[in-house]
Amino acid sequence: MTKGPSADPGVIDLLGLLAYAELGSFFRLADDAGLAPSLRTRGQLAGLAATEQNHYQALRERLVELGVDPEEAMEPFVGPLDLWHERTEPQSWLESLVKTYVGDGIAGDFYRKVAELADADTLALVEDVLAETERAEFLAAQVRSALAENPKLAGRLSLWARRLVGEALSQAQAVAVDRPELASLLAGRGPRGGDPGDSGLDDLAAVSRMFASLTEGHAERLNAMGLAD
Incomplete structure:
Protein backbone atom coordinates (compact mmCIF):
# COMPACT_ATOMS: atom_id res chain seq x y z
CA MET A 1 0.00 0.00 0.00
CA THR A 2 1.50 3.36 -1.01
CA LYS A 3 1.32 6.55 1.01
CA GLY A 4 -1.03 9.29 -0.09
CA PRO A 5 0.27 12.75 -0.99
CA SER A 6 -0.78 14.27 2.36
CA ALA A 7 0.72 11.49 4.48
CA ASP A 8 3.58 13.32 6.21
CA PRO A 9 5.96 10.79 7.82
CA GLY A 10 5.69 12.51 11.19
CA VAL A 11 1.90 12.43 11.04
CA ILE A 12 1.95 8.74 10.14
CA ASP A 13 4.15 8.09 13.16
CA LEU A 14 1.82 10.07 15.40
CA LEU A 15 -1.27 8.22 14.19
CA GLY A 16 0.46 4.84 14.37
CA LEU A 17 1.70 5.51 17.90
CA LEU A 18 -1.69 6.70 19.09
CA ALA A 19 -3.51 3.81 17.39
CA TYR A 20 -1.38 1.23 19.17
CA ALA A 21 -1.76 3.10 22.45
CA GLU A 22 -5.55 3.10 22.08
CA LEU A 23 -5.55 -0.60 21.27
CA GLY A 24 -3.55 -1.24 24.43
CA SER A 25 -5.92 0.92 26.47
CA PHE A 26 -8.84 -1.17 25.26
CA PHE A 27 -7.27 -4.39 26.52
CA ARG A 28 -6.18 -2.88 29.86
CA LEU A 29 -9.60 -1.40 30.61
CA ALA A 30 -11.26 -4.67 29.62
CA ASP A 31 -8.95 -6.50 32.05
CA ASP A 32 -9.68 -3.93 34.77
CA ALA A 33 -13.41 -4.43 34.21
CA GLY A 34 -13.04 -8.11 34.99
CA LEU A 35 -11.33 -7.32 38.30
CA ALA A 36 -13.69 -4.54 39.40
CA PRO A 37 -15.25 -4.97 42.85
CA SER A 38 -18.85 -4.37 41.75
CA LEU A 39 -21.09 -5.06 38.78
CA ARG A 40 -21.71 -1.34 38.31
CA THR A 41 -17.99 -0.63 38.09
CA ARG A 42 -17.48 -3.57 35.74
CA GLY A 43 -20.10 -2.19 33.40
CA GLN A 44 -18.64 1.32 33.50
CA LEU A 45 -15.12 0.11 32.74
CA ALA A 46 -16.42 -2.13 29.96
CA GLY A 47 -18.07 0.92 28.42
CA LEU A 48 -14.80 2.86 28.62
CA ALA A 49 -13.00 -0.04 26.97
CA ALA A 50 -15.51 0.01 24.12
CA THR A 51 -14.83 3.71 23.62
CA GLU A 52 -11.10 3.02 23.31
CA GLN A 53 -11.84 0.40 20.67
CA ASN A 54 -13.86 2.98 18.72
CA HIS A 55 -10.95 5.41 18.93
CA TYR A 56 -8.59 2.75 17.64
CA GLN A 57 -10.87 2.07 14.68
CA ALA A 58 -11.09 5.79 13.84
CA LEU A 59 -7.30 6.11 13.81
CA ARG A 60 -6.95 2.95 11.76
CA GLU A 61 -9.45 4.23 9.21
CA ARG A 62 -7.60 7.53 8.95
CA LEU A 63 -4.34 5.72 8.20
CA VAL A 64 -6.10 3.74 5.48
CA GLU A 65 -7.45 6.99 4.02
CA LEU A 66 -3.88 8.27 3.84
CA GLY A 67 -2.85 5.17 1.93
CA VAL A 68 -0.92 3.71 4.85
CA ASP A 69 -1.05 0.16 6.17
CA PRO A 70 -2.20 0.59 9.81
CA GLU A 71 -0.24 -2.39 11.10
CA GLU A 72 2.96 -1.11 9.49
CA ALA A 73 2.35 2.32 11.02
CA MET A 74 1.89 0.81 14.48
CA GLU A 75 4.74 -1.71 14.34
CA PRO A 76 7.61 0.67 15.30
CA PHE A 77 5.84 1.48 18.56
CA VAL A 78 4.94 -2.03 19.69
CA GLY A 79 8.31 -2.59 21.38
CA PRO A 80 8.54 0.77 23.23
CA LEU A 81 4.95 0.73 24.47
CA ASP A 82 5.08 -2.93 25.48
CA LEU A 83 8.31 -2.21 27.37
CA TRP A 84 6.65 0.68 29.20
CA HIS A 85 3.85 -1.63 30.30
CA GLU A 86 6.31 -4.33 31.38
CA ARG A 87 8.20 -1.81 33.52
CA THR A 88 5.03 -0.50 35.10
CA GLU A 89 3.10 -3.68 35.83
CA PRO A 90 0.50 -2.82 38.50
CA GLN A 91 0.27 -4.99 41.58
CA SER A 92 -3.39 -4.30 42.30
CA TRP A 93 -6.61 -3.16 40.67
CA LEU A 94 -6.21 0.27 42.24
CA GLU A 95 -2.65 0.65 40.96
CA SER A 96 -3.96 -0.26 37.51
CA LEU A 97 -6.52 2.56 37.67
CA VAL A 98 -3.84 5.03 38.74
CA LYS A 99 -1.66 3.85 35.88
CA THR A 100 -4.44 4.38 33.37
CA TYR A 101 -5.25 7.83 34.72
CA VAL A 102 -1.68 9.11 35.12
CA GLY A 103 0.06 7.22 32.33
CA ASP A 104 -2.59 7.78 29.69
CA GLY A 105 -2.97 11.36 30.88
CA ILE A 106 0.64 12.33 30.31
CA ALA A 107 0.69 10.37 27.05
CA GLY A 108 -2.39 12.31 25.96
CA ASP A 109 -0.63 15.59 26.72
CA PHE A 110 2.22 14.41 24.49
CA TYR A 111 -0.09 13.47 21.62
CA ARG A 112 -1.90 16.80 21.81
CA LYS A 113 1.31 18.80 21.68
CA VAL A 114 2.45 16.87 18.62
CA ALA A 115 -0.94 17.15 16.91
CA GLU A 116 -0.91 20.94 17.35
CA LEU A 117 2.03 20.97 14.93
CA ALA A 118 0.36 18.67 12.41
CA ASP A 119 -2.30 19.39 9.77
CA ALA A 120 -5.79 20.50 10.77
CA ASP A 121 -7.45 17.14 10.01
CA THR A 122 -4.96 15.26 12.16
CA LEU A 123 -5.38 17.74 15.00
CA ALA A 124 -9.16 17.38 14.89
CA LEU A 125 -8.96 13.58 14.93
CA VAL A 126 -6.47 13.47 17.81
CA GLU A 127 -8.51 15.93 19.87
CA ASP A 128 -11.61 13.80 19.32
CA VAL A 129 -9.79 10.60 20.31
CA LEU A 130 -8.34 12.20 23.44
CA ALA A 131 -11.61 13.80 24.59
CA GLU A 132 -11.82 11.63 27.70
CA THR A 133 -13.34 13.82 30.39
CA GLU A 134 -15.81 11.11 31.39
CA ARG A 135 -13.09 8.48 31.73
CA ALA A 136 -10.76 10.75 33.71
CA GLU A 137 -13.50 11.74 36.13
CA PHE A 138 -14.55 8.13 36.64
CA LEU A 139 -11.02 6.88 37.33
CA ALA A 140 -10.23 9.75 39.71
CA ALA A 141 -13.49 9.15 41.58
CA GLN A 142 -12.66 5.46 42.01
CA VAL A 143 -9.28 6.30 43.55
CA ARG A 144 -10.76 8.96 45.83
CA SER A 145 -13.37 6.49 47.04
CA ALA A 146 -10.70 3.89 47.83
CA LEU A 147 -8.64 6.47 49.74
CA ALA A 148 -11.67 7.52 51.75
CA GLU A 149 -11.97 3.91 52.93
CA ASN A 150 -8.24 3.45 53.49
CA PRO A 151 -6.21 6.72 53.70
CA LYS A 152 -3.00 4.75 54.27
CA LEU A 153 -2.98 3.90 50.57
CA ALA A 154 -2.20 7.52 49.64
CA GLY A 155 1.56 7.40 50.21
CA ARG A 156 2.12 4.24 48.20
CA LEU A 157 -0.09 5.39 45.34
CA SER A 158 1.64 8.80 45.21
CA LEU A 159 5.02 7.09 44.83
CA TRP A 160 3.53 4.82 42.18
CA ALA A 161 2.21 7.83 40.26
CA ARG A 162 5.63 9.51 40.34
CA ARG A 163 7.28 6.37 39.02
CA LEU A 164 4.75 6.18 36.20
CA VAL A 165 5.57 9.72 35.08
CA GLY A 166 9.30 9.05 35.08
CA GLU A 167 8.93 5.86 33.07
CA ALA A 168 6.51 7.50 30.62
CA LEU A 169 8.86 10.40 29.92
CA SER A 170 11.81 8.05 29.50
CA GLN A 171 9.98 5.91 26.96
CA ALA A 172 8.58 8.91 25.10
CA GLN A 173 12.07 10.37 24.72
CA ALA A 174 13.37 7.03 23.47
CA VAL A 175 10.63 6.93 20.84
CA ALA A 176 11.43 10.46 19.67
CA VAL A 177 15.12 9.64 19.34
CA ASP A 178 14.34 6.48 17.38
CA ARG A 179 11.81 8.18 15.07
CA PRO A 180 13.42 11.30 13.51
CA GLU A 181 10.28 12.09 11.49
CA LEU A 182 8.29 12.34 14.70
CA ALA A 183 11.03 14.44 16.32
CA SER A 184 10.97 16.74 13.30
CA LEU A 185 7.22 17.19 13.67
CA LEU A 186 7.69 17.97 17.37
CA ALA A 187 10.26 20.59 16.45
CA GLY A 188 7.76 22.32 14.16
CA ARG A 189 9.03 21.06 10.82
CA GLY A 190 6.00 19.02 9.91
CA PRO A 191 2.96 19.99 7.82
CA ARG A 192 2.72 23.39 9.53
CA GLY A 193 6.12 24.56 8.49
CA GLY A 194 9.53 25.11 10.00
CA ASP A 195 13.00 25.20 8.54
CA PRO A 196 13.78 21.86 6.90
CA GLY A 197 17.47 22.68 7.02
CA ASP A 198 17.68 22.58 10.81
CA SER A 199 19.65 19.70 12.28
CA GLY A 200 18.45 16.60 14.09
CA LEU A 201 20.19 17.89 17.21
CA ASP A 202 17.94 20.93 17.14
CA ASP A 203 14.96 18.61 16.80
CA LEU A 204 15.98 16.66 19.89
CA ALA A 205 16.56 19.86 21.86
CA ALA A 206 13.03 20.98 21.00
CA VAL A 207 11.72 17.56 21.98
CA SER A 208 13.49 17.77 25.35
CA ARG A 209 11.92 21.15 26.07
CA MET A 210 8.51 19.83 25.15
CA PHE A 211 8.89 16.80 27.43
CA ALA A 212 9.88 19.04 30.32
CA SER A 213 6.53 20.81 29.99
CA LEU A 214 4.56 17.53 30.20
CA THR A 215 4.96 17.34 33.97
CA GLU A 216 2.83 20.48 34.41
CA LEU A 227 -3.09 12.23 46.25
CA ALA A 228 -0.23 14.55 47.21
CA ASP A 229 2.80 15.23 45.01
Whole structure:
Protein backbone atom coordinates (compact mmCIF):
# COMPACT_ATOMS: atom_id res chain seq x y z
CA MET A 1 0.00 0.00 0.00
CA THR A 2 1.50 3.36 -1.01
CA LYS A 3 1.32 6.55 1.01
CA GLY A 4 -1.03 9.29 -0.09
CA PRO A 5 0.27 12.75 -0.99
CA SER A 6 -0.78 14.27 2.36
CA ALA A 7 0.72 11.49 4.48
CA ASP A 8 3.58 13.32 6.21
CA PRO A 9 5.96 10.79 7.82
CA GLY A 10 5.69 12.51 11.19
CA VAL A 11 1.90 12.43 11.04
CA ILE A 12 1.95 8.74 10.14
CA ASP A 13 4.15 8.09 13.16
CA LEU A 14 1.82 10.07 15.40
CA LEU A 15 -1.27 8.22 14.19
CA GLY A 16 0.46 4.84 14.37
CA LEU A 17 1.70 5.51 17.90
CA LEU A 18 -1.69 6.70 19.09
CA ALA A 19 -3.51 3.81 17.39
CA TYR A 20 -1.38 1.23 19.17
CA ALA A 21 -1.76 3.10 22.45
CA GLU A 22 -5.55 3.10 22.08
CA LEU A 23 -5.55 -0.60 21.27
CA GLY A 24 -3.55 -1.24 24.43
CA SER A 25 -5.92 0.92 26.47
CA PHE A 26 -8.84 -1.17 25.26
CA PHE A 27 -7.27 -4.39 26.52
CA ARG A 28 -6.18 -2.88 29.86
CA LEU A 29 -9.60 -1.40 30.61
CA ALA A 30 -11.26 -4.67 29.62
CA ASP A 31 -8.95 -6.50 32.05
CA ASP A 32 -9.68 -3.93 34.77
CA ALA A 33 -13.41 -4.43 34.21
CA GLY A 34 -13.04 -8.11 34.99
CA LEU A 35 -11.33 -7.32 38.30
CA ALA A 36 -13.69 -4.54 39.40
CA PRO A 37 -15.25 -4.97 42.85
CA SER A 38 -18.85 -4.37 41.75
CA LEU A 39 -21.09 -5.06 38.78
CA ARG A 40 -21.71 -1.34 38.31
CA THR A 41 -17.99 -0.63 38.09
CA ARG A 42 -17.48 -3.57 35.74
CA GLY A 43 -20.10 -2.19 33.40
CA GLN A 44 -18.64 1.32 33.50
CA LEU A 45 -15.12 0.11 32.74
CA ALA A 46 -16.42 -2.13 29.96
CA GLY A 47 -18.07 0.92 28.42
CA LEU A 48 -14.80 2.86 28.62
CA ALA A 49 -13.00 -0.04 26.97
CA ALA A 50 -15.51 0.01 24.12
CA THR A 51 -14.83 3.71 23.62
CA GLU A 52 -11.10 3.02 23.31
CA GLN A 53 -11.84 0.40 20.67
CA ASN A 54 -13.86 2.98 18.72
CA HIS A 55 -10.95 5.41 18.93
CA TYR A 56 -8.59 2.75 17.64
CA GLN A 57 -10.87 2.07 14.68
CA ALA A 58 -11.09 5.79 13.84
CA LEU A 59 -7.30 6.11 13.81
CA ARG A 60 -6.95 2.95 11.76
CA GLU A 61 -9.45 4.23 9.21
CA ARG A 62 -7.60 7.53 8.95
CA LEU A 63 -4.34 5.72 8.20
CA VAL A 64 -6.10 3.74 5.48
CA GLU A 65 -7.45 6.99 4.02
CA LEU A 66 -3.88 8.27 3.84
CA GLY A 67 -2.85 5.17 1.93
CA VAL A 68 -0.92 3.71 4.85
CA ASP A 69 -1.05 0.16 6.17
CA PRO A 70 -2.20 0.59 9.81
CA GLU A 71 -0.24 -2.39 11.10
CA GLU A 72 2.96 -1.11 9.49
CA ALA A 73 2.35 2.32 11.02
CA MET A 74 1.89 0.81 14.48
CA GLU A 75 4.74 -1.71 14.34
CA PRO A 76 7.61 0.67 15.30
CA PHE A 77 5.84 1.48 18.56
CA VAL A 78 4.94 -2.03 19.69
CA GLY A 79 8.31 -2.59 21.38
CA PRO A 80 8.54 0.77 23.23
CA LEU A 81 4.95 0.73 24.47
CA ASP A 82 5.08 -2.93 25.48
CA LEU A 83 8.31 -2.21 27.37
CA TRP A 84 6.65 0.68 29.20
CA HIS A 85 3.85 -1.63 30.30
CA GLU A 86 6.31 -4.33 31.38
CA ARG A 87 8.20 -1.81 33.52
CA THR A 88 5.03 -0.50 35.10
CA GLU A 89 3.10 -3.68 35.83
CA PRO A 90 0.50 -2.82 38.50
CA GLN A 91 0.27 -4.99 41.58
CA SER A 92 -3.39 -4.30 42.30
CA TRP A 93 -6.61 -3.16 40.67
CA LEU A 94 -6.21 0.27 42.24
CA GLU A 95 -2.65 0.65 40.96
CA SER A 96 -3.96 -0.26 37.51
CA LEU A 97 -6.52 2.56 37.67
CA VAL A 98 -3.84 5.03 38.74
CA LYS A 99 -1.66 3.85 35.88
CA THR A 100 -4.44 4.38 33.37
CA TYR A 101 -5.25 7.83 34.72
CA VAL A 102 -1.68 9.11 35.12
CA GLY A 103 0.06 7.22 32.33
CA ASP A 104 -2.59 7.78 29.69
CA GLY A 105 -2.97 11.36 30.88
CA ILE A 106 0.64 12.33 30.31
CA ALA A 107 0.69 10.37 27.05
CA GLY A 108 -2.39 12.31 25.96
CA ASP A 109 -0.63 15.59 26.72
CA PHE A 110 2.22 14.41 24.49
CA TYR A 111 -0.09 13.47 21.62
CA ARG A 112 -1.90 16.80 21.81
CA LYS A 113 1.31 18.80 21.68
CA VAL A 114 2.45 16.87 18.62
CA ALA A 115 -0.94 17.15 16.91
CA GLU A 116 -0.91 20.94 17.35
CA LEU A 117 2.03 20.97 14.93
CA ALA A 118 0.36 18.67 12.41
CA ASP A 119 -2.30 19.39 9.77
CA ALA A 120 -5.79 20.50 10.77
CA ASP A 121 -7.45 17.14 10.01
CA THR A 122 -4.96 15.26 12.16
CA LEU A 123 -5.38 17.74 15.00
CA ALA A 124 -9.16 17.38 14.89
CA LEU A 125 -8.96 13.58 14.93
CA VAL A 126 -6.47 13.47 17.81
CA GLU A 127 -8.51 15.93 19.87
CA ASP A 128 -11.61 13.80 19.32
CA VAL A 129 -9.79 10.60 20.31
CA LEU A 130 -8.34 12.20 23.44
CA ALA A 131 -11.61 13.80 24.59
CA GLU A 132 -11.82 11.63 27.70
CA THR A 133 -13.34 13.82 30.39
CA GLU A 134 -15.81 11.11 31.39
CA ARG A 135 -13.09 8.48 31.73
CA ALA A 136 -10.76 10.75 33.71
CA GLU A 137 -13.50 11.74 36.13
CA PHE A 138 -14.55 8.13 36.64
CA LEU A 139 -11.02 6.88 37.33
CA ALA A 140 -10.23 9.75 39.71
CA ALA A 141 -13.49 9.15 41.58
CA GLN A 142 -12.66 5.46 42.01
CA VAL A 143 -9.28 6.30 43.55
CA ARG A 144 -10.76 8.96 45.83
CA SER A 145 -13.37 6.49 47.04
CA ALA A 146 -10.70 3.89 47.83
CA LEU A 147 -8.64 6.47 49.74
CA ALA A 148 -11.67 7.52 51.75
CA GLU A 149 -11.97 3.91 52.93
CA ASN A 150 -8.24 3.45 53.49
CA PRO A 151 -6.21 6.72 53.70
CA LYS A 152 -3.00 4.75 54.27
CA LEU A 153 -2.98 3.90 50.57
CA ALA A 154 -2.20 7.52 49.64
CA GLY A 155 1.56 7.40 50.21
CA ARG A 156 2.12 4.24 48.20
CA LEU A 157 -0.09 5.39 45.34
CA SER A 158 1.64 8.80 45.21
CA LEU A 159 5.02 7.09 44.83
CA TRP A 160 3.53 4.82 42.18
CA ALA A 161 2.21 7.83 40.26
CA ARG A 162 5.63 9.51 40.34
CA ARG A 163 7.28 6.37 39.02
CA LEU A 164 4.75 6.18 36.20
CA VAL A 165 5.57 9.72 35.08
CA GLY A 166 9.30 9.05 35.08
CA GLU A 167 8.93 5.86 33.07
CA ALA A 168 6.51 7.50 30.62
CA LEU A 169 8.86 10.40 29.92
CA SER A 170 11.81 8.05 29.50
CA GLN A 171 9.98 5.91 26.96
CA ALA A 172 8.58 8.91 25.10
CA GLN A 173 12.07 10.37 24.72
CA ALA A 174 13.37 7.03 23.47
CA VAL A 175 10.63 6.93 20.84
CA ALA A 176 11.43 10.46 19.67
CA VAL A 177 15.12 9.64 19.34
CA ASP A 178 14.34 6.48 17.38
CA ARG A 179 11.81 8.18 15.07
CA PRO A 180 13.42 11.30 13.51
CA GLU A 181 10.28 12.09 11.49
CA LEU A 182 8.29 12.34 14.70
CA ALA A 183 11.03 14.44 16.32
CA SER A 184 10.97 16.74 13.30
CA LEU A 185 7.22 17.19 13.67
CA LEU A 186 7.69 17.97 17.37
CA ALA A 187 10.26 20.59 16.45
CA GLY A 188 7.76 22.32 14.16
CA ARG A 189 9.03 21.06 10.82
CA GLY A 190 6.00 19.02 9.91
CA PRO A 191 2.96 19.99 7.82
CA ARG A 192 2.72 23.39 9.53
CA GLY A 193 6.12 24.56 8.49
CA GLY A 194 9.53 25.11 10.00
CA ASP A 195 13.00 25.20 8.54
CA PRO A 196 13.78 21.86 6.90
CA GLY A 197 17.47 22.68 7.02
CA ASP A 198 17.68 22.58 10.81
CA SER A 199 19.65 19.70 12.28
CA GLY A 200 18.45 16.60 14.09
CA LEU A 201 20.19 17.89 17.21
CA ASP A 202 17.94 20.93 17.14
CA ASP A 203 14.96 18.61 16.80
CA LEU A 204 15.98 16.66 19.89
CA ALA A 205 16.56 19.86 21.86
CA ALA A 206 13.03 20.98 21.00
CA VAL A 207 11.72 17.56 21.98
CA SER A 208 13.49 17.77 25.35
CA ARG A 209 11.92 21.15 26.07
CA MET A 210 8.51 19.83 25.15
CA PHE A 211 8.89 16.80 27.43
CA ALA A 212 9.88 19.04 30.32
CA SER A 213 6.53 20.81 29.99
CA LEU A 214 4.56 17.53 30.20
CA THR A 215 4.96 17.34 33.97
CA GLU A 216 2.83 20.48 34.41
CA GLY A 217 -0.41 18.50 34.51
CA HIS A 218 0.89 15.89 36.94
CA ALA A 219 0.09 17.76 40.15
CA GLU A 220 -3.42 18.46 38.87
CA ARG A 221 -4.02 14.77 38.22
CA LEU A 222 -2.73 13.82 41.66
CA ASN A 223 -5.06 16.35 43.28
CA ALA A 224 -7.98 14.98 41.28
CA MET A 225 -7.32 11.54 42.75
CA GLY A 226 -6.83 12.88 46.27
CA LEU A 227 -3.09 12.23 46.25
CA ALA A 228 -0.23 14.55 47.21
CA ASP A 229 2.80 15.23 45.01
